[in-house]
Structure formats: C-alpha cells, structure tokens
Amino acid sequence: MTQGIDKLFNLSGKVAIVTGAAGQLGGEYVRALLGAGASVAAFDLHPGNPKGRLSEIVSDRLLLVQVNIIDRESIGKGLEKVIYTFGDPGILINNAAIDAPPDADEQETGPFESYPEASWSIMMDVNLKGTFLCCQVIGGHMAKSGGGSVINISSIYGILSPDQRIYEYREKLFFKPVTYAVSKGGVINLTRYLATYWAKSGVRVNTLTLGGVFNNQDETFLKNYNSKVPLGRMARQDEYNGAILFLASDASSYMTGSNLIIDGGFSCW
Ligand SMILES: NC(=O)c1ccc[n+]([C@@H]2O[C@H](COP(=O)([O-])OP(=O)(O)OC[C@H]3O[C@@H](n4cnc5c(N)ncnc54)[C@H](O)[C@@H]3O)[C@@H](O)[C@H]2O)c1
Secondary structure, eight states: OOOOHHHHTOOTTOEEEEETTTSHHHHHHHHHHHHTTOEEEEEESSTTOTTSTTTTOOOTTEEEEEOOTTOHHHHHHHHHHHHHHTOSOOEEEEOOOOOOOTTSOGGGGSOGGGOOHHHHHHHHIIIIIHHHHHIIIIIHHHHHTTOEEEEEEEEHHHHSOOOGGGGTTSSSOOOOOHHHHHHHHHHHHHHHHHHHHTGGGTEEEEEEEEOOBOSSOOHHHHHHHHTTOTTSSOBOTTTTHHHHHHHHSGGGTTOOSOEEEESTTGGGO
16 A cells, blocks of 8 residues: 555654764764654764764653674663663664774875774774674664664765875875775675575665765865765755665665665766
C-alpha cells in the first residue's frame, strides 16, 4: 500500500545513535532526527562541551553519551545506556571522524614520502576501525533486534583523490593527508560488505558521501574550492539533513549498499 508522504520520513518511536554528534555536522543530524520524531543518543568524546553544538538543544528525547568509538567497551556501555533509556536503536549514523586541520603538525600535512606512521594509525583507527567497531557492536545488536538503517559517512575524498592544487597557495607546504582519503574510501566498501551480510537481518547499510561544508574558510581556499563545484559554492551545514532523513527512514526502504553522493556536482567533472 502506498504510504502517505507525511509518514514516509516520520521517525516517531525510532531510536537513533549519532557518533561525532558534537561536531559541525553531527549536531545538524541530531536536530533533524529529533525534528522527525526520533529519540537520539549523541555519542562523542566530548558530548557535553558547553561551547559545543549540542548545548543549545533542549529535548527529553536527547541523550548525551561520552563514547570513544575506537574503544569497543566504551561503545558497548554507550549502547547499554541507550537501550536502558530509549530501547533498541534502529538508526546508526557513523559520523565521527578526524582530519588534519590547516594548522596540523608539519609532517602530517607534508609530503607523502615522510607522512608519519603514527598519523596513519590514529586516523585509520578513528575513521575506519571506529566505524567498523560501531557497526559490529551497535549494528550487530540491530541485526538481532529487528533491523534498522546504518548510515556511514564518507567524503568526496573517499571516491576521488584530493586535488592538492586547491591548497598550493598556503605558505606552509600543505597536502590533504593520504589517510583521510584511504579511510573514507574504506568506509564505502565496509558499507557494501555489511549491506549484503545483513540483508536478511533487516539492517540496511548505506554510505552518504559529502562535499565540503562552509565553515568560515579563508577567501583563497573558497575561491579555489568553489571553482571546482558546478553549483559554485560549498554546502551549508544543514544541506545534508534531507539525505539523512531519507536514508534513516522508510523513504529509502529498497536501498542498501548504495553510495549517495551530495557534493554540488564536484565529482561530475
Ligand atoms: N565538514 C566537511 O566539510 C566534511 C566534508 C566531507 C565529509 N565530512 C565528514 O562528515 C563527518 C563529520 O564532519 P564534521 O566536519 O562535522 O567534523 P567535526 O570535526 O566537526 O566533528 C567530529 C566529531 O567527532 C568527534 N570524535 C572524534 N574522534 C572521536 C572518537 N574517537 N570517539 C567519539 N567521537 C569522536 C569529535 O569530538 C567531534 O565532535 C566526518 O565523517 C567527516 O569526514 C565532512
């Protein structure tokens, strides 16, 4: 039977977990999910940071949980709190990740040949192993308890090589690090693996691949980046919320193992 459009994206009665929820985009996803009626557990290393993006949200359907996604025990304890407070989760958004900021350690953003092993390890741990562990612990629970939707967040740099010319203007030699691209590429095939593995358990797994988000970057960066985007600009931080609600809800009930790319056209040319 055809579902009413108002019901299609409705998440009332659903329980969602968002990792990295205190960051720029995680906070947006929390707001969007609450707005669609879900109860939301915000997992982050620093969920209660008073200067963070969750501090303004007041809702009895929001639970802040301190979780380190590279620590299986920490994820397990977080999951127990969610089950105790709201019940079994049916939505998992693997959003937490790290990247090298412009002021990162010189070696970390220097030439590939001297890229530090330690930087490789920590970024692979958070961006890829952390996603794997959350899928294992939380997705595994979803597979046993009625299914749901897992959304793994990747980046245009997970499907394309970074165009290092964007960064050439910087005084300090700056390369977008190899590990960000490799870890985000790995997330996309982890999605495919789990989509087939859990298909019969009712857990859908999809990747949402994002283009760059405006966050007061300097003018030259914006000029260089925007010239590569057919729509001519970076995303606003709320422009992925529609895709999150689509992937989280029954609106995407026939979709699994896919990679939804939203990048203003960046990957078209
Ligand atoms: N912002 C962009 O331009 C952009 C573009 C493409 C893809 N993405 C992806 O979107 C996601 C969110 O990006 P963002 O810009 O909001 O990042 P952000 O840096 O603002 O937020 C990341 C959050 O993850 C948390 N975190 C880091 N390590 C953690 C750990 N071990 N355990 C738990 N939490 C941890 C941090 O505390 C932070 O709150 C990332 O996966 C990123 O790769 C972002």
